[in-house]
Amino acid sequence: MISLLLLAVAGISSQASAACTRAFLQEVTASYVAALSSGEGPAGISNLAQDDVIYQENDADMDIAEGILSAAIKIDFDRSIYDTTECASYTEIVATTGHPYVIGTRLALNADNEIFP
Template structure:
């Protein structure tokens, strides 16, 4: 059985700017990385058997803004993927992770954006929410092979930033839809991967400030944040109002010197996807 996100909105907190978590044990980078790796390995195997032992009693699995049983046939986690790329950022303040996955096999492939959130469960930190945006054939500008080539050519080595700068930048970028004058810290060069379309051509003048619709646009809502100050990256899962009246969507940014350097976006266009 599945439930709409609206029905469970009282359970799935918006995580606005992700307040620090109070827990019985520290939320460490090592702990978060280990759990994210368990998720990645489960997706690689298409087997969720290792997950129930670590999840909280109030655990929720959400895929494209719909809550599902994690082991159901409609859950991507029950499909084995040959993972060609994965990258995880860690948010010890919010006790959360974000993982980007690209798989080109089985065809036509998948590009996945997953946040995992944790809370104190009887004195032990456990995952309470796995929140995934899953794109495949039929989604916005989807081509897993092209996306893989793009990310493999990018350098996301850690460049520390501040939580405030990352939150301000990603909110300003998303605010462009509804506020074309939002103060985005545009960087040059900057390259945006939108599905598998890329604004960059390898020139020092590459810009992300192209192809952004002007005028009045429906806002980006239901923002869920993961911020990694050490990596200089932040991710937001959201409802993208300009498409499908709120398409499931992921945006990740990378700052260098306080300016946008990379933007990765995924948007689900399949009805029922």
């Protein structure tokens, strides 16, 4: 299983802003899933990510341009949960064709609605 993590290593306990709604988190998460399935890489989420975002695969820091986002994946299943208090989402993605993947991704957003470090 590949574990992807886009998050902050330090921060305030609640980063939510008034704009952090379930609909907003659904939109951000859908953009991430679309970027993963299209293979457009970090460009697919660049409008949401700060320059110093932390990207990890299998609990190791990695260059986002060289990770799993750099190749298109045919997604067979995805499910997300949304935390409007912390302004974050967790998404599970399963791909069963070609190279099989089970991917877990946490997206945490700051008060400016950007994926934050």
